[in-house]
Amino acid sequence: MEILLLNILNGLSWGMLLFLIAVGLTTVFGVLGVLNFAHGSLFMLGAYLCMQTMQLFDSFWLGLLIGPLCAVFVGLLIEKFLLKRVYGRDVSFQLLLTFAVLLILDDAVRVIWGSGYHVVEPPAILNGIISVAGQDYPVYRLFLVLIGPLIGGLLWAFFHYTKWGKIIRAASFDNIMAEGVGINVPLIYTSVFALGTWLAALGGALAAPQQSLIPSMGEKIIIESFIVVVVGGMGSFPGAFVGALMLGLLESFGTVFAGRMQMAIPYILLAVILLVKPTGLFRKGV
């Protein structure tokens, strides 16, 4: 029974982190139609910038606030000077370009912070352990379990109840029509990419106290994020949430019940979804 609860918590905290990465990826795809390979690198950049801010101001919370914002600035430059030029082009151009950005960001981080390992401390208030069903459990992981739905809920409210949110949804639904009724679509694109970058970098900053920082940390998480996006349905917001939870829980329980097969679980899930419902769980037909 305790094992069950602990595994649920393990799965939820990992799933929520995946959700933050995947929701940015899926939003950018939904609105811009761009599959952003560099999303994982923005995740990594968020973690490093959070660490750098922490070293300057000695506060995790400032790192969480400022780090992702600095990453957004980098994201804006990428959108303005690179991505903008390939929007109308074939998808292979976008893949090549974002892959190039991935390589550039990874090596830039290597040049600035070196190729060694770095660690980030969680803030004192979240650093302790708490007793869950008779076993010690880190508070920081519970914090992750809570912060995921919080940010998800805020995003959902933003998309559904604010004017900006509605405009973005309209532009993603039919950008030519949106432009026709006087919406500044290029501006929407820029702001959505900035939002996607912020989510990736926030995920990185939140992951930093949990895992060691190395320049390739983005490459590890991007694959699972892609799986979440495909499972949930490309461009679907609730899909990313459900997909991330499924993957998080499956991986967590997989270590207990599947043994070495655990490694294959994300890919089996992906294959099953592609066979049964190729559009993903939540993709609405247009």
Added chain:
Amino acid sequence: MKRKVYCSLLVLTFILTSFIGAHAASTAKIGFTYIMSGPFSAYGQFAKQGAELAIEEINAAGGINGNKVEGFFEDSTGKADVALRAIRKLVYQDKVDMLIGLDSSGVAKTVVPSIEQMKTPLIITHAATPDVTGSVCNKYTFRISLNLAQNVKAAALLAKETGAKKWTTVGPDYAFGHQSWEYFEKYLKELNPETTFLPKEDVAFPPFKTTDFSAYITKVMSSKPDGVFISLWGGNLIDFVRQASSMGFFNGDFQVLFSLGAATEVLTALGDKMPEGLWVGTRYWFLANDSAKNKSFVDSYFKKYGAYPSYNAHGAYSAVYAYKAAAEKAGSLDKEKIVSALEGLKLEIPTGTIEFRKGDHQAVTDAHWGKTAADTAYPHRILKPVKIFNGQDVTPSVAESGCSM
């Protein structure tokens, strides 16, 4: 007049080229192959630093048999095909006299059988798989670093001392993790037949890409072992230690042995987050002995790079000196003569006196373990006490290694 100028120019060119030619002949070329890019580039960097320090020292002291030493560095990227291409380039294009390197066991297993065709001696300084000085050993391949079997044998001796009866493991889910556990089971069973080991489905082998170890930590803790043998390394080890300590893994409910826990890059990253009093092993520990060799290595390394040398820096550094010793013994840079000189060569390196065994070319070298302890004089945990296992006691016999040349 014009003719005279041309003539003298021609003569000058001739003299210059012959001078360069003569210069090239008096160079000992060493080709290094390490992981210089990607997630594990830190290991290549350490090795390069160690190698460059040794080359600098040797050249300042007059070179090898009067030859200036020149290092050529290639990136293996950790992939077998890339590494093999890099080594071919070093041998056939750069025409190196000696090969040193190899981080990954997977790379080493692919590269070693091809070394025989290249007829160039190779000293492995990091890859730990027993197979390269065992089932796939050959005349040209030597290893100066502690291999998996030696390290794990020391772990088993230590495990016996702890008195723990029921053992489990956490290791990376590839050959290294599985082999480490198999050897640990085998050696500990021999030392103490009463020990039990959890079956394969109950031990934890997280995939190499894992960053969240919580599920594995929960699994191991709930299996209520007396001892846990951990072969994780690098970033996996850092993540594991931090997550495990926040989940109460190190509260003393069971013994914990980390076969590669005393790697300086891991200790540096973890800082005071590395719990105290844990048994950790390593291939080289910079405070293990006070010999003049070790002191001078640690001091000059620290002076040059501002950090304490890791085992990979030590491996590369020592291999260059081993080459020097072999060349002096052979009185030549001839590859075949170097191979014969390396066989059975005994020399002192910072970690202690080693001997390249004739039978399998594995260096008989001491294994170092110790308990993590805080010391304000160092930026990271150090080992106190340090436990040194004699090379003779932890190196399996040639017959056991399965090598036949």
